[in-house]
Amino acid sequence: MTEPRSTDAARPLHVALLGDMVVRNLPRLRAKADFPIEIACVPNAASAAERDAAIRGADAAVVNAFPWPATDARGLRLVQVQGAGWEKVDTACLPASTTVCNAFGHVRAAAEYALMTMLMWTHQWKAVEDAFRGGSWAWSGSVGGPFRDELNSRTVGIVGLGHMGREIAARVHAMGVRVLGCARTAPADTSAFDHVYPLAQLDAFLTQCDFVILAIALVPETTGLIDARRLALMRRGAVLVNLARGPVVDERALYEALTGGTIAGAVLDVWWRYPDASDPSPRPSSLPFHTLPNVMMTPHSSQWTEQMMDRRWDMIVSNLRRLHRGEALVDVVRAGQ
Numbered sequence: 001m002t003e004p005r006s007t008d009a010a011r012p013l014h015v016a017l018l019g020d021m022v023v024r025n026l027p028r029l030r031a032k033a034d035f036p037i038e039i040a041c042v043p044n045a046a047s048a049a050e051r052d053a054a055i056r057g058a059d060a061a062v063v064n065a066f067p068w069p070a071t072d073a074r075g076l077r078l079v080q081v082q083g084a085g086w087e088k089v090d091t092a093c094l095p096a097s098t099t100v101c102n103a104f105g106h107v108r109a110a111a112e113y114a115l116m117t118m119l120m121w122t123h124q125w126k127a128v129e130d131a132f133r134g135g136s137w138a139w140s141g142s143v144g145g146p147f148r149d150e151l152n153s154r155t156v157g158i159v160g161l162g163h164m165g166r167e168i169a170a171r172v173h174a175m176g177v178r179v180l181g182c183a184r185t186a187p188a189d190t191s192a193f194d195h196v197y198p199l200a201q202l203d204a205f206l207t208q209c210d211f212v213i214l215a216i217a218l219v220p221e222t223t224g225l226i227d228a229r230r231l232a233l234m235r236r237g238a239v240l241v242n243l244a245r246g247p248v249v250d251e252r253a254l255y256e257a258l259t260g261g262t263i264a265g266a267v268l269d270v271w272w273r274y275p276d277a278s279d280p281s282p283r284p285s286s287l288p289f290h291t292l293p294n295v296m297m298t299p300h301s302s303q304w305t306e307q308m309m310d311r312r313w314d315m316i317v318s319n320l321r322r323l324h325r326g327e328a329l330v331d332v333v334r335a336g337q
Contacts, residue, residue: 012036013324016058018051019065020044022082025313029062032317035324060323062316069093077336078323080316084163085245086333087218099336101319101329105311106303107167110215110243113302115171117267118156118211121239121296122149152176157209159225160216160244161187161196168213169193180205183216206233211241218245228253231262239265243302246272246284255287258294265294269302 015037017023023041030039040054052071055061060078065088070076073095081089081102089100120126128139128148139145156172158165161183169192173179181187181196182205190196197205202225206212212234216222226240226249234240240263242249251272257263271284289295319329 010036012038013320014038014040014057014059015320016040016042016054016061018042018054018061018063021064022062025082025309028310028313029317032313033320035321037320037324060320064088066090066093070095073098078319078329080319081333082312082316085218087245091334095336097336099329099332100334101331102333103312103315103319103331104163105313105315106308107164108311109303109305109308110164111167111171113269113298114168114213114241114243115175117241117296118151118154118172118239121211121265121267122151122154124148126296154178154210155180155208156211156213157182157205158213158215159183159199159202159205160214161185162215162217164243165213165215166192168215180208203230203233206230207235209238210235211239213241214244214248216244216248218248223247224250226250226254228256231257234263236261237264239263239267241267242270244270246270251285251287255285255289255292258289258292265296267296269298270300274300 013035017026017029017039020043023043026039026041040058042051042054048068051068055070055076056072058076060080061076062080062082064082066079067088067090070093076095076098079089079094079098079100081100084102084104084106086100086102091100094100131138137143137145152175155178157180158168159182161169161181165181165183166187169179169181173192179193181190181193182199182202183196184199186196214226216225224247228250231253240249240254254266258266268289272286273282273284275281283290284299289297315331319331322329
C-alpha cells in the first residue's frame with residue numbers, strides 16, 4: 001500500500017477516463033462512486049490537446065495504456081489501470097509523484113476457463129461432439145467406442161502463483177488432481193498445492209506435469225521463459241495452457257513443438273499479435289497455429305465476463321475513494337515519490 005497526500009473531502013475528485021475501453025464503463029463509475037467526483041471522458045478519437053487538458057485537470061486517470069508524454073501532469077496523483085497488466089503504462093511519461101495501481105477481478109473467470117479447457121481436453125469433448133453432430137456414434141460406449149481420460153488422474157502444474165495462479169489451484173485441487181506450483185515467491189497458503197517449486201527449479205517442475213498452466217507476469221525475466229529447451233523437457237503427452245502473455249512463450253519454438261510432437265497440445269488465450277488501428281483483425285501469430293488440430297485457441301477472452309468487469313470497477317472505485325479520503329492505495333505497482 002502507499003499513502004497519497006491528504007485531500008479535502010468536500011472537493012470533488014477529478015478523474016479522467018482515457019480510451020474507449022475505459023470510457024464505456026462510465027455508468028459503472030457513476031453508479032458505484034459514493035463521494036464527490038467530476039469525470040472527463042477521453043475517447044480514442046479525442047485530440048492530443050483534449051487528452052492533455054483532461055490529464056492536466058485530473059487527480060486520477062483510469063487507463064488501459066498510458067504511452068503519451070504528459071505536457072502537464074503535476075496534479076496526477078494516481079494512474080489506475082483497468083486491468084491486471086500494466087506493461088502498456090510508460091512510467092517515463094508520468095511524474096515521479098504519480099502512483100500506478102492495477103486491478104484484478106478476472107481471476108475467477110480465468111480459473112473457470114482453465115478448468116473448462118482441461119476437462120474438454122481430457123474428455124475429448126470437441127471431437128466427440130463434432131462426430132456425433134455429424135451422425136456418428138463412434139465415441140459411444142453403447143457401440144464399444146474408445147475410452148477417454150479423466151482429469152482427476154493428472155498432474156497440473158501452475159507457473160506463477162499470484163492472484164490468478166492461486167485461484168486456478170483452488171479450482172483444480174477440488175477435482176482431485178495432483179497440483180504443483182512454481183513461482184519466484186511461494187504463497188503464504190500452499191494448502192491447494194502438493195508441492196511448490198522455486199522458479200529456479202522450473203526445469204524439474206516441467207518434467208512432472210500433464211498440464212502446464214502459465215499465469216506468470218510478463219517482465220524481462222519471464223520473456224521467452226518457455227523456450228525450445230524447456231518445451232523438450234515436458235512430457236510428450238503434456239498440454240501447455242497459456243493465460244499469461246504470449247511472449248512468455250517462444251512463438252516459433254511452441255509451433256515447432258506442436259507440429260513435431262514434442263508436446264501433445266496447447267490451449268492458447270494470449271498471443272503475440274493483437275488488433276490495432278492499422279490492422280483491426282490480424283492473425284494472432286506470424287505462424288499458422290489456427291491450422292493445428294492439437295491447439296485450442298481463443299482471442300484473449302478467458303476472463304471477459306460481465307462479473308469480471310463489475311469486480312474490477314469495485315476495486316477501481318475503492319482506490320479512487322481512498323485517494324479522495326487521503327487513505328492508503330492498494331494494488332500498487334509503482335509507488336509515487
